[in-house]
Amino acid sequence: MKFNLLAICIIFSILACKNDADKKETGAWFGGEIINPNSPYIILTKNENVLDTIPLDSENRFLHYLENVEKGIYSFIHNEYQILYLEPGDSLMVRVNTVEFDESLAFTGKGAERNNFLINMFLYNETENQKMSPFYKLPVNEFLTKLDSMRELRHKNLNKFIKKNKPCKSFNEIAEANIDYDYFTKREIYPYAFYGSAFIENEKLPENYYNFRDEIDYNNENLLSYYTYYRFLLRHFDYLAHNINEIDNPLIRESVHHVLEKLNAIDSLVNSPPIKNSLLRTSIRSYIIRCKNPEDEKMALDRFYALSSNENHKAEIKKISEASLKLMPGNKIPNLALFDFNDKEVSLNAVLKEPSIIYFWSVNSVNHYKNVHSKVDELKLKYPEFNFIAINTNDNKKLWQQIINRQGFEKNFEFRFVNPQQAMDELVVNTISKVMIVDADGVIIDNHTNLFGSAFECTFL
Known part of the structure; x- marks a missing residue:
């Protein structure tokens, strides 16, 4: 009411x-x-x-x-x-x-019907993407038949909406772009999903497989904020960079050679300054928070600074880089202030009494905090020599404690930051899935990994 x-x-x-x-x-x-x-x-x-x-x-x-x-x-x-x-x-x-x-x-x-339609398209994309794994295992011709059928169905739904609601041309172009760039994304993913990360463009695919790339508009500023379009461009430039520079090697996004070629590809194909600068910023940001070699990071940063024309982006990346360099393997983790479950202030170094795996969670990401704690319960049995330290990133003591009690999380290993934003900046926590590994003295073994990554256990444990 x-x-x-x-x-x-x-x-x-x-x-x-x-x-x-x-x-x-x-x-x-x-x-x-x-x-x-x-x-x-x-x-x-x-x-x-x-x-x-x-x-x-x-x-x-x-x-x-x-x-x-x-x-x-x-x-x-x-x-x-x-x-x-x-x-x-x-x-x-x-x-x-x-x-x-x-x-x-x-x-x-007024305007609700258009926005509800776009939200439903977004949710449909996400649901559909979660179900794509079996399709990526199909032979190429079967995959394309399935994918074309899915695209056609979505165009029919859009046409029904247009006929009923008669939206303007601007909206129609955005809705069309949602369908097309989601379709393009799946076509970009397929070769690597089917053949593996070492895939190279050769006779394995039909000669016209990449013809859809002729339809790409690299400079559509009306779509800059549109997730489907922007996500496509980032993936597309990843795959272009791989085929340019790493044709005889697996696709490794963390490679300095890869990020250099990605930055160059963006610079050569995108003319719109807002789109170019945004793609450059996202690409270098993703690289430096995972980088484990200071020399490689400097090389990538120099290229970024040379190509970007956005001074605010440069200042932001400089700040992140300064923080990330302090987190390189071999350095000691910052001694940040934490609250324990009983609201007593403690230091991070005091908590790290054993080799530890530090993971993060937010009260806003329900599925993540349930899944990550479940994964940790599994890993504790396999690796008892490690402590698993959970740090909450929110500034809401009451809700944090309620969730811990309700979910039955182990209170002795649950903490939250005293100054969340400052701490996340220092630890470069750009994603809630970030995990850090340190030894008993707080020396960083790995500055950015993922508990759910396929190589996590064999590489780091």
């Missing part, structure tokens, strides 16, 4: 604007409700530029008017990230529960 009242307020505001005969509606309203909020605000962005930081009220609602709205994709961030599509005159409401962010997301108001 409260949510409906907020929607009514928006409608009245819209009507008030439209009653002004001298003013053409060029803006849009965006409002909503955040259930189980993680912070007191949301952030609204477009193409990586922050437009507004919008505060939540005492009942976790917000309402904001955007002036001079351009048709296209915007993003809102509340710990997690999701897109929305706006046009002038929209009065869009969102309701989301942070416990299951994407699955609970729902829009109402």
Whole structure:
């Protein structure tokens, strides 16, 4: 009922604007409700530029008017990230529960039908991608037949939506791009999934297999914030870099030779400065947080600095690199301040009494914290010589303790940061799946690995 009242307020505001005969509606309203909020605000962005930081009220609602709205994709961030599509005159409401962010997301108001359709496409992509493994094992002609059929079905659904709702050309192009670039991504993945990471382009594939690459638009700035498009470009340049430089070796994204060729490929094919700079930034960032050799990191950074024209990106990467260099194997891990389960402050070095595997979790990623603790229970039996130290990345003592009690996690090995953001910057925790391995003296053995990685046990243990 409260949510409906907020929607009514928006409608009245819209009507008030439209009653002004001298003013053409060029803006849009965006409002909503955040259930189980993680912070007191949301952030609204477009193409990586922050437009507004919008505060939540005492009942976790917000309402904001955007002036001079351009048709296209915007993003809102509340710990997690999701897109929305706006046009002038929209009065869009969102309701989301942070416990299951994407699955609970729902829009109402003017523009809702377009946004709900895009969200459903996103969720369909994610569900479909989880079921692709058996298809990647099929012979190439069977795989392409299946993939083309899936693409055709999605085009039919889009055409039905267009016929019923008659959206504008801008929206149609974005929805088409979702289908096409998801399709292109699967075609890029298939050769490596079927033949393995040592795959090279040769007679194993039909001669016209890569013809779809002729349809790629490397410079579509309207899609810069669109996950499907951006994810495709990153994968595409990975595979291009491999075939350029590492044709006789397996695809190893952590290789300095690979990242150098990837940066060069981006520079040669992308003309749009925003897209080029964003791809360069993401690629070098992903590399340096995993790099284990200072000389290789410097070589990659020099290339990045030479190619990027975004000074803010350069400053950000410089800061991350300075932190990552301190975490190279052989260095001692920073002695950060932690709280134990009883809210007593302790130091990280004091906790590391044995060789230890340090892993991280967030109250916002339910599946991850359940899965990672389950995996740790399994590894504890196999490797009793290691302690497994869990560190929570949130600043919410009550919820953290509730989850530990409810899930039955071992309290003696559960900690949380005293200063979460500072600690995550120092440890370069860019993903919740990051894992670090140290010896009994806190000397780093591995600065970035993954408990669920196929090579984790044989390589590091």
